Amino acid sequence: MAKKKSFYHFLGCIIPHRYPSVEKAAKLVFNDLGIDLLDMDGATCCPAPGVFGSFDRVTWATIAARNLTIAEAGGHPIVTGCNGCFASLWDANYELKHDHELRDKVNENLAEIGREFKGTIEVWHYVDALYQLAGLEKIRDQVTRPFTGVRMALHPGCHWMRPKIIKQKDDSERPHIFRELCETSGAEYVPYKDELICCGAGGAVRTADVKIALEFTKQKFDSLIAAGGADMIITPCPFCELQLDAGQVEIQKYFEQEYKFDILHVVELLALAFGHEPDEFGLATHLQYMQRKSEPAWENLGIKVGEH
Amino acid sequence: MDLRPKINDTSCRCVILTSIDEKPAIEIDVPDDSFVQMIKKTGGPNIQNCFQCGTCSGSCPAGARTNYLVRGIIRKALLGLKQQCISAKELWYCTTCYTCTDRCPQDVKPTDVIKAIRNIAVAEGYMLEPHQKTAQKVLEAGHAVPLDKDSWQDLREKVGVERIPPNASRYAEAIEEIRKIAKKTGFDKLVEDKEEK
Incomplete structure (x- = not known):
């Protein structure tokens, strides 16, 4: 029998510090699928690819490499549920394995703290681990609460599949992996024109000019409404989730337009589909609900919540 | 050859695209490629492949709502207009979504070029x-x-x-x-x- 697969669970910043429901949902889902998530003690910011990658490539690669060395020491691959963290860790791992000049510089910096990048591990995204390792069949077997009749729009985001020539994962113009994974929940996929455009948060744009970032988000929402709307939007990234979720409250402030979409990370969707109750991972703690003093549209999501 | 003095110091007024002063001709038969070499070193190795088709800007969600023009920045970089490139505020509107990179018929990797230009901008003190x-x-x-x-x-x-x-x-x-x-x-x-x- 194959050995049980273990990953170092790279949390990053936004999942543990703003959307901890994603952290808990990931633990539930991976546990149900028999995949171990190990604590990655002392991991830092990935670091934020927008700001750090734009400021100084060598510092960006060194801090990312420091995180990679923690996993190398333990001998397990990394898994992350954030497109941003994936963009730093996967890309840095790839660049350091292919660019010897960069690797030499980075290792010179890492020597300062007694570490060395060796290039012995791989970086995975939750989506990869779920799709490739667990497999759709096994995931479908776990579904005890199918989202039958619930209309689901997708926001795959950018960095887990782009740049496609480097990531070699999915066709970024016609991606199917994320959709197939989400469809295991039994929800009905709703296509819309701007499904594949960026949420607007990345590349340090949200930090520089939140209003411009929100215009991207608004374009997506309007495009989805033009396609007939949906009961929920699913994303594989907490930064996209923040932008789409808390972004609705900000859009109301900046543009005086009200949108009410429930935004779920793919592991939150699967946790519910696997029969976990929303309270088990705190779905209602999303910032949108906290700030609006509202709660998910349980009925549209097809979830009976006894206490509420 | 440093072309900076020739552009009439428009860098500090980079938002103004036209002025009453006519700009001197840029001599492209003696291109200043020092800026291009810097960009290549920081991660935009294919920048010289650009033939200005505009697929990048046509695909760009940031360009659709701001005056951020990837195609223009790449052309400016190739002309050695370093100061114009690094001082422009629009440089910071790229969300690094990589749509331009995935669609570029010349494999220029515009996103990496933009990040490389940002690295140079920051090193010279242009940061938000x-x-x-x-x-x-x-x-x-x-x-x-x-x-x-x-x-x-x-x-x-x-x-x-x-x-x-x-x-x-x-x-x-x-x-x-x-x-x-x-x-x-x-x-x-x-x-x-x-x-x-």
Whole structure:
């Protein structure tokens, strides 16, 4: 029998510090699928690819490499549920394995703290681990609460599949992996024109000019409404989730337009589909609900919540 | 050859695209490729493949709503107009979605070019204050988005995970390592608060 697969669970910043429901949902889902998530003690910011990658490539690669060395020491691959963290860790791992000049510089910096990048591990995204390792069949077997009749729009985001020539994962113009994974929940996929455009948060744009970032988000929402709307939007990234979720409250402030979409990370969707109750991972703690003093549209999501 | 003096010092007025002064002709038979060499070194190796088809800008969600024009920036870079490239505020509207990169018929990797130009801009002092603050947070807390309030810990407890996660929020020595790296690379000096001139 194959050995049980273990990953170092790279949390990053936004999942543990703003959307901890994603952290808990990931633990539930991976546990149900028999995949171990190990604590990655002392991991830092990935670091934020927008700001750090734009400021100084060598510092960006060194801090990312420091995180990679923690996993190398333990001998397990990394898994992350954030497109941003994936963009730093996967890309840095790839660049350091292919660019010897960069690797030499980075290792010179890492020597300062007694570490060395060796290039012995791989970086995975939750989506990869779920799709490739667990497999759709096994995931479908776990579904005890199918989202039958619930209309689901997708926001795959950018960095887990782009740049496609480097990531070699999915066709970024016609991606199917994320959709197939989400469809295991039994929800009905709703296509819309701007499904594949960026949420607007990345590349340090949200930090520089939140209003411009929100215009991207608004374009997506309007495009989805033009396609007939949906009961929920699913994303594989907490930064996209923040932008789409808390972004609705900000859009109301900046543009005086009200949108009410429930935004779920793919592991939150699967946790519910696997029969976990929303309270088990705190779905209602999303910032949108906290700030609006509202709660998910349980009925549209097809979830009976006894206490509420 | 440095073309900077020839462009009439438009850099400080980069938002003004036209002026009453006619710009001197740029001599492309003696191109200044020092800027291109810098960009190639920081990660935009294919920049010289560009034949200006405009697929990048046509695909760009940032360009659809701001005056950020990837195609224009790449052409400017190839003409050696470094100062215009690095001082333009629009440079910071790229969300690095890589749509242009995935569609470029010449494999230019415009996103990497933009990031490379940003690296040069920052090294020469062009950085936005909110970005500087974000970078400082990583050196202070080990995280760009830190666990900086009790309410965030309460949120964690509410969802059923430990109040402080096993990342740099728990381990001060991790933050210390980040500071040592930043000191070694000069990143700490790069992002520190500068005296007002």
